[in-house]
Amino acid sequence: MSTALPLGGAALLPGLLLAVTWAAVAADAVAAGRAAGRPVSWTVALGLPGREAVRLLVGQRRRTAAGDELLRGIGGAALLVAALMAAAVLPLGLRPVADLGPGLVWFNAMEVVAWAAVWLVGWGANSTVSLIGGYRFVAQGLAYELPHMFALITAAVGAQSLRVTDVVAAQQGLWFIVIMPVAFVAFLLSAAAMAFWGPFDAPVGRDVAGGAAAELSGVDRLVFSTGRWLLLVASSAMAVPLFLGGGHGPWLPAWAWVLVKTLAVLGVLIVLRHRVPTIRMERWTEFSWVVLVPATIAQALVVTLVVLGRGGI
Amino acid sequence: MDLRTALLRAAVARPHVLVVGGVGTDRLRARVEQEVARRRWPVATAPADTDVVVVVGRPGPELGAVIEDVWVGVPAPRARVQVVDEHEIVPGLDETVGTLGDLDAQRALAGRDGSRPTRAASPSVDEDDEQHEHSAHDDHGAEHGTEHGTEHHHHGGGTELPGGLAMADLAEDRDGLALDQLHVPLGPVLPEWPSGLVVDVALQGDVIQDARARFLDVEAGEAVERLPDAARALTSVARVLALAGWSGPAARTRGLRDRVLFGEGDTAHVADELDALRRRVHRSRVLPWVLGSRKSSRGAVLDALEEKFSSARAALGGGGEHRPTTTDLPALDARLVGAEFAAARLIVAAANPAPQPALAEPTSTEGAS
Numbered sequence: 001m002s003t004a005l006p007l008g009g010a011a012l013l014p015g016l017l018l019a020v021t022w023a024a025v026a027a028d029a030v031a032a033g034r035a036a037g038r039p040v041s042w043t044v045a046l047g048l049p050g051r052e053a054v055r056l057l058v059g060q061r062r063r064t065a066a067g068d069e070l071l072r073g074i075g076g077a078a079l080l081v082a083a084l085m086a087a088a089v090l091p092l093g094l095r096p097v098a099d100l101g102p103g104l105v106w107f108n109a110m111e112v113v114a115w116a117a118v119w120l121v122g123w124g125a126n127s128t129v130s131l132i133g134g135y136r137f138v139a140q141g142l143a144y145e146l147p148h149m150f151a152l153i154t155a156a157v158g159a160q161s162l163r164v165t166d167v168v169a170a171q172q173g174l175w176f177i178v179i180m181p182v183a184f185v186a187f188l189l190s191a192a193a194m195a196f197w198g199p200f201d202a203p204v205g206r207d208v209a210g211g212a213a214a215e216l217s218g219v220d221r222l223v224f225s226t227g228r229w230l231l232l233v234a235s236s237a238m239a240v241p242l243f244l245g246g247g248h249g250p251w252l253p254a255w256a257w258v259l260v261k262t263l264a265v266l267g268v269l270i271v272l273r274h275r276v277p278t279i280r281m282e283r284w285t286e287f288s289w290v291v292l293v294p295a296t297i298a299q300a301l302v303v304t305l306v307v308l309g310r311g312g313i
Numbered sequence: 314m315d316l317r318t319a320l321l322r323a324a325v326a327r328p329h330v331l332v333v334g335g336v337g338t339d340r341l342r343a344r345v346e347q348e349v350a351r352r353r354w355p356v357a358t359a360p361a362d363t364d365v366v367v368v369v370g371r372p373g374p375e376l377g378a379v380i381e382d383v384w385v386g387v388p389a390p391r392a393r394v395q396v397v398d399e400h401e402i403v404p405g406l407d408e409t410v411g412t413l414g415d416l417d418a419q420r421a422l423a424g425r426d427g428s429r430p431t432r433a434a435s436p437s438v439d440e441d442d443e444q445h446e447h448s449a450h451d452d453h454g455a456e457h458g459t460e461h462g463t464e465h466h467h468h469g470g471g472t473e474l475p476g477g478l479a480m481a482d483l484a485e486d487r488d489g490l491a492l493d494q495l496h497v498p499l500g501p502v503l504p505e506w507p508s509g510l511v512v513d514v515a516l517q518g519d520v521i522q523d524a525r526a527r528f529l530d531v532e533a534g535e536a537v538e539r540l541p542d543a544a545r546a547l548t549s550v551a552r553v554l555a556l557a558g559w560s561g562p563a564a565r566t567r568g569l570r571d572r573v574l575f576g577e578g579d580t581a582h583v584a585d586e587l588d589a590l591r592r593r594v595h596r597s598r599v600l601p602w603v604l605g606s607r608k609s610s611r612g613a614v615l616d617a618l619e620e621k622f623s624s625a626r627a628a629l630g631g632g633g634e635h636r637p638t639t640t641d642l643p644a645l646d647a648r649l650v651g652a653e654f655a656a657a658r659l660i661v662a663a664a665n666p667a668p669q670p671a672l673a674e675p676t677s678t679e680g681a682s
Contacts (some may be wrong), residue, residue: 035561038350039569051327055364058324060388062361091360128497129359132519132654198558207556207658208503210358217388218362276599278558280655283603 009097010088019082020237020259024266027048028273035274056222059066062306064125064215072124076220079117079227080271086110087234089164093255094247096164103164104152107238113192114231115141118196118203118212120225125215133211136281137257140193143285149188150296154183155242158303169301170248179306182299184243186292191239191269193284198273201274204228236265318416325364325370325390325413329357333383333502335368335376336509336668337537339548341399342369342575345385347571348402350564357506360386365409368395374528375503376509383502390419432546474531486517494522501529505552505662512649512661520655526649528668537668543628546667547587552593552662553618556655557604565590573629584629591622605661614656617663640664 021167025044034041063069089103100106116139122134156162158180159170167176177184193200204211214235216224240261247254330349345367349356357363360383367622372380384393392409396402412418487578499512509530515523531537539545546568555563569590572583594600604614645664649657 032560033353036407036564037561038353038564040353044353048327051323054320055324055327058321058390059364060390062386062388128495128516135519183597201558202655205556205558206358207654207655208562209503210362214359215361248371269590274561276559277554277603277605 004147006057009092009095009103013087013090013092013097014084015091017233019224019232020266021226021231021261022046022049023263024233024270025052025229028269028270031270031274044278051221056218056225059218059221060135061218061220062215064127064249067126067215068124070124072216074228075117075120075122076216076223078113080111080230082110082113082117083227083230083234085113087230087237090164090234090237091168091241091246091258093253093258094165094168094214097182099165100157100161102162103169104156105161106166108149108152111235112141112145114194117227123218124213127215128210129210129214130212133205133208133214135302136205137196137212139281140196140200140284143281143288144190144193147288147292147296148194149298150293151183151187152169152242154180154296154300154303157300157307163242168248170243171245171282172248175243175248177243177306180243180299180303182295183303184239186240186296187242188236188265188268189269189292191232191235191265192272194235195228195271197228197232200277200284201273202278229305232269233262233266236269237262239265318414321390321416322414323408327354328364328392328409328413329355329362330365330367331357331360331363331383331387331502332367332369333372333376333380334508335372335501336531337539338370338508339540339545340538343540343544343548343571343574344399345369345396345402346567347405350567352406358503360384360502361388363387364391366391366393367405367409368393372397375529379501379529381668386513387675389422391412391422399558401654414513415518439592442675448649466533484517484522486522492517495535499657499661503552505555505658506662507665507667510661510666514657516654521649521652521654524649524657525645526645526666528642531668539667540574541628543625544570545624545667546596546628547573550618552624552665553614553621553659556658556662557600559597559600562590562593573625584626587622587626587629591626594618594622608640614659614663621663640666641664 025071026042026048029040029045029048033045078292086107088098089100089107096103118137122130122132122137125131126165142269155167155176158176159167161167161170170176192198194202204213208214210216213221237258238255240258244261244265245257249257252260320388326488330351333344333347346356354365364387366380366384366387368380384391390413392412395404396405468533477602482494482669483491486492495516497514497516499514500506500510501508505596509528510526511525511529512526514521514525540548547566551566554560554566565586569583569586576583601615645661645666648660648664652660
């Protein structure tokens with residue numbers, strides 16, 4: 001059984017996540033420019049994350065009248081911390097920072113913290129549009145969480161373990177995406193939804209003037225948007241050990257395969273964002289509960305039967 | 314150049330811009346938006362996200378007060394510029410970069426802690442009077458507000474919180490339950506919102522219970538400059554698409570509008586691109602699914618979108634006769650009642666109301682509820 005990375009891995013993890021985030025922000029800027037018919041060059045786009053970060057670091061923090069600063073601060077920090085904690089069980093190569101027994105449950109628990117975080121940020125600002133944005137995310141959570149959990153369960157059933165490294169080990173021969181494609185699609189969509197990433201960006205939509213983030217400025221906004229990006233990166237990186245064979249692959253070392261696959265998943269999500277308009281929570285709830293929940297349950301059933309047929313459990 | 318100045322200059326090289334204009338400034342505003350897009354500067358979503366406030370035209374007293382309010386909420390480093398003529402746009406925007414990167418100027422601007430003062434605590438504040446002529450803040454106590462305007466609406470009988478805020482009221486919701494009701498003005502500073510429009514709404518959750526639309530600083534019967542039909546329709550389409558979260562096609566629509574307004578007579582090409590865009594909107598299967606809300610007969614907004622496309626196409630020539638339908642404010646009020654916030658935003662963008670001298674008396678319109 002593989003074990004956790006040495007302590008240095010824990011120090012490395014935030015840096016790695018931020019580097020991938022940097023690339024994703026730049027790719028998103030290029031994609032946005034292309035969609036708008038006003039191309040942005042890669043050189044400009046690559047400088048963009050740094051520029052925006054400096055802009056927000058220099059920017060003044062702003063308070064709203066009678067806002068709850070404490071709750072807002074807790075919310076913003078929680079989003080960032082939850083994303084990092086969720087990433088702790090990600091195998092960077094074949095070994096994660098923390099090889100927890102119930103790794104999948106841990107990942108799920110950490111990402112659910114985002115519900116509270118976004119809602120607190122929306123509530124704390126004492127502003128109508130922020131509050132609407134915060135509640136939108138809670139409603140969105142109701143929509144995406146069930147298919148998401150069934151997708152996680154399906155991968156766990158396939159590997160007969162909740163430990164993420166076991167899930168990777170089980171895919172040595174065959175990637176799980178082949179035997180559980182429905183679970184993979186459900187996971188990918190819910191990864192976008194949990195990071196309120198387009199087409200699920202209604203909680204921070206333009207119609208509510210930035211929604212939960214509407215009143216954030218300066219370092220508050222930086223923490224919130226970094227947390228959001230890290231959550232997106234962490235959840236799309238999780239698709240790699242769960243469905244895409246983790247570090248398994250020919251020629252390249254395991255860590256390189258994880259990186260390549262993670263960037264590919266992020267690329268799909270970035271393209272999705274610029275192709276599809278925002279899907280409102282009530283619409284998504286309808287689709288999610290009527291189509292995705294039965295489909296993921298059926299998927300879990302099929303995988304269970306396959307595992308039983310092989311003499312597992 | 315010391316480190317702080319270097320850092321500040323790097324930070325403000327790509328400022329987020331908030332464009333504010335009153336009724337009748339749409340043409341100049343389009344020019345400003347075009348220039349901002351050309352520089353690849355992002356458009357701010359809210360005052361907190363803003364670095365540069367561009368005031369288009371000469372705002373009247375009501376809008377002037379709102380702009381002061383917005384300005385207080387803009388975090389430093391910040392700059393403000395007023396543009397009353399097309400030739401002022403480029404030098405004006407250039408100048409804001411200088412102001413943003415000037416450490417001394419920013420120290421002077423960032424005197425406060427960034428919190429919004431309440432009405433009572435803020436007699437007319439105007440940090441940079443020398444640039445601006447609109448110092449008519451006598452009516453500062455009147456009820457205006459931005460989208461954050463809960464703090465300024467002193468609703469009769471509402472309990473005052475510390476800071477001069479009004480508490481929510483109780484009222485019956487659509488199922489007859491007593492729930493919190495909040496009186497909020499929507500606009501005039503909201504993304505994708507018609508210039509100078511304010512809708513005073515009563516919200517329960519995010520459902521609008523009562524709506525009263527009005528235009529700021531418009532006298533009854535006053536003639537107001539309007540965009541040509543094609544440009545007007547395209548503006549409306551761009552706003553609907555942007556609110557639907559489809560920013561790519563929205564930006565392309567806006568680019569088309571700019572070419573209709575300021576282009577060098579290449580209308581044939583514009584018409585082709587318009588048709589391509591229209592086909593793309595038609596082909597989308599997600600858009601009708603998300604725009605059609607449960608209550609309104611599946612896709613009133615979608616119909617409006619189609620109508621705008623036809624209207625723009627007809628105005629460009631080659632689409633046959635088409636008279637654009639216009640929405641007056643009482644009709645808008647009636648449509649907004651019962652709508653959810655997201656739907657209401659789409660309804661306003663699709664209706665794109667404008668002051669109509671013959672029809673509307675904006676100050677005395679009555680809601681339909």
